Amino acid sequence: MLTSIQTRHMIDRIENEAFISISVKKALCKLYENRIKGSDQQQDERDMTLKLFNELIDAIKNDFCSSEQYERDHQIQDLYNQLKTNLNNWKNKWLKLVIDIQQFEKAFGELVDYLESNFSIMSTIFEHVSKKTNNVEKENEELRKNLQDIKHETDDLKTKLNQLEISEKRRVEKEKIVEKRILIRDLFLMAHKKLHEEINKRPLPKNILSIVYENDIIELSNKYIFLFKIFHDISMEFKISEEKLLKYLQQKKDVNDDFHLNTEIKQYAVSHSTTKDYKLDEFLELQHMHQLDSDSFSIFQTVFSQVCTIINNSSNNRPPAKNPKAFRVGDKVLVLLNDAKLYPARLIRFGLKNEWMIEFDDKIQGKQWISPNRLFFREEF
Secondary structure (H helix, E strand, C coil): CCCHHHHHHHHHHHHHCCCCCHHHHHHHHHHHHHHHHCCCCCHHHHHHHHHHHHHHHHHHHHHHHCCHHHHHCHHHHHHHHHHHHHHHHHHHHHHCCCCCHHHHHHHHHHHHHHHHHHHHHHHHHHHHHHHHHHHHHHHHHHHHHHHHHHHHHHHHHHHHHHHHHHHHHHHHHHHHHHHHHHHHHHHCHHHHHHHHHHHHCCCCCCCHHHHHHHCCHHHHHHHCHHHHHHHHHHHHHHCCCHHHHHHHHHHHCCCCCCCCCHHHHHHHHHHCCCCCCCCHHHHHHHCCCCCCCHHHHHHHHHHHHHHHHHHHHHHHCCCCCCCCCCCCCCCEEEEECCCCCEEEEEEEEECCCCCEEEEECCCCCCEEEECHHHEEEHHHC
């Protein structure tokens, strides 16, 4: 018969096992104590022993299968399956036999040795897997950090790209503005020359042009009928309104003279003199210039066609000079003075210096010698 000292020794051994879990230790102790107490092995004791053995199996299964490593590491799965097979073999070998206490003590010692060995192996595997997991976690953490750095770099790149896109849009817009102003200057060069020619026919002071550039079309029509008529005649030739013509001539004078298109316009007009199909968008593309917005294009296309037409017409058929006006004594006329305004008057006589003596309707203004190119029939206005 086993002494209490021997029993205590086995219990202490179980409890002091370093690798076996507490739940398995408890199941082992219960199984051991139940078998030692029921040495006669009646049926009830045998049933209890099998029940406690199954509880031991469940505790071991819980230790192995509940770990995260079990699902990821086939070594732990293989170890558990081998352990389960060996435990069933041990049960079939010892628990179903009628053996004495000494034989059971020896068999149980083998069971504890076997469990201690398997749990030691499992602990080693767990430690190895834990290291691998830690390494993977470190790698993942480093990867997350790298991904975060990449995200920050990507965000910075997006910001820079957005800034570049905004800068490029601004550059293109500025380029469009400059190109449009250049187009205005050279497209309206012909109208500008005609305006100067009409003014230069009557030797007016040079500051008369400032009246053109500092007033709107309504002011010209109300106060400066002569200048307004010039604008009216030129606008009719170029098929745009007086208001638009004045607007673009005012813009023209402020454009930089570093770059010109007048030569290119002439070349384009001559090259299309046969078809007479003058396309502004085609011309802009040939000059590698930006296309205009729809509102500006409509007006500029009209002017462009007229300019090309005038260029081709002037190179082939120059219009005949107009016959000089035949004034007579007593004619009621309008006189253009240096203020660019027209004043009603009457012709008195023609002098030796090819000038007319006129008498203003306003008696306060009196009489004055005037060059014929400053005189207009009243019906002209």
